Amino acid sequence: MNDILTVIKAVELSEEYLRKKGIDEARANAELMLAEILHCKRLDLYLQFDRPLNEKEKQVYREWLQRRANGEPLQYITGNVEFYGLKLKVNSSVLIPRPETELLVEKIIKDNRESKGLKILDVGTGSGNIAIALEINLDSADVTSIDISKEAIETATENAKNNSATERLTFENIDIFDEGAISKLNSFDIIVSNPPYVPEEEMENLQKEIKDFEPVEAVTDGADGLRFFTRIVEASENLLRQNGRIYFEVGEGEAEKVVAILKENNFLNIEIINDYNGIPRIVKGEKS
Numbered sequence: 642m643n644d645i646l647t648v649i650k651a652v653e654l655s656e657e658y659l660r661k662k663g664i665d666e667a668r669a670n671a672e673l674m675l676a677e678i679l680h681c682k683r684l685d686l687y688l689q690f691d692r693p694l695n696e697k698e699k700q701v702y703r704e705w706l707q708r709r710a711n712g713e714p715l716q717y718i719t720g721n722v723e724f725y726g727l728k729l730k731v732n733s734s735v736l737i738p739r740p741e742t743e744l745l746v747e748k749i750i751k752d753n754r755e756s757k758g759l760k761i762l763d764v765g766t767g768s769g770n771i772a773i774a775l776e777i778n779l780d781s782a783d784v785t786s787i788d789i790s791k792e793a794i795e796t797a798t799e800n801a802k803n804n805s806a807t808e809r810l811t812f813e814n815i816d817i818f819d820e821g822a823i824s825k826l827n828s829f830d831i832i833v834s835n836p837p838y839v840p841e842e843e844m845e846n847l848q849k850e851i852k853d854f855e856p857v858e859a860v861t862d863g864a865d866g867l868r869f870f871t872r873i874v875e876a877s878e879n880l881l882r883q884n885g886r887i888y889f890e891v892g893e894g895e896a897e898k899v900v901a902i903l904k905e906n907n908f909l910n911i912e913i914i915n916d917y918n919g920i921p922r923i924v925k926g927e928k929s
């Protein structure tokens with residue numbers, strides 16, 4: 642890069658660089674990283690397109706571009722992501738929240754807007770995205786979030802604080818397979834989970850961004866993809882009150898299998914919701 646590097650020149654050069662490295666949406670990636678470095682909105686870059694970058698900015702931008710070219714997800718590089726109108730911190734110890742998961746949150750809020758004092762359990766909270774969005778948007782709901790990862794709980798706790806969630810939202814470092822720890826929890830009106838659902842054998846087909854950078858234990862169950870759904874439904878015998886509801890996000894091709902698990906356990910009023918690509922993505926059931 643030249644000594645005097647303006648915003649517009651930096652974006653153009655970086656777009657070309659990322660494209661050559663095979664990165665999709667090279668322009669958007671280049672703009673989003675530079676906007677983060679300059680502490681401005683992406684569109685505001687063009688209000689200062691001939692502003693020169695200083696040495697420090699150039700140095701950080703170069704480093705970020707290399708990381709992105711190497712396949713690291715943009716959100717881990719900038720350190721944050723938007724989810725349901727919230728700004729959340731992310732790092733390599735948590736899954737990057739996806740737009741599909743906003744549908745899960747939206748469905749729960751739509752179904753339960755009128756209910757007061759709901760008790761909700763979020764299994765595998767990761768960055769805390771689901772739990773924080775629910776606590777903020779559902780009046781007087783108590784949300785308990787659990788995750789097997791201590792680092793995830795730390796990140797989620799920080800996100801809750803940054804987004805002014807109240808003390809009605811609590812986090813616990815618990816493994817859903819740990820019977821002893823689970824038995825100490827009270828019973829809930831709602832259980833929600835976007836668990837690791839990619840079958841082990843599909844891991845190798847995932848894009849590098851996921852396979853090499855996102856926490857493997859948040860992506861796959863190391864089995865057939867259904868291990869967590871089966872476990873959560875089983876645990877719901879004690880964790881969920883009668884007529885309580887389970888809301889799951891499921892992987893592609895898993896909805897019918899998850900419905901079967903719910904039916905085997907006498908769940909009723911089952912609903913399936915498709916995502917933006919027409920893939921059955923959200924499964925809901927009610928305990929009989």
Ligand code: GLN
Pocket residue numbers: 735736737738739742765766767768769770771835836837838859860
């Ligand atoms: N609850 C988080 C999310 O929905 C994390 C999910 C996970 O780690 N599997 O993004």
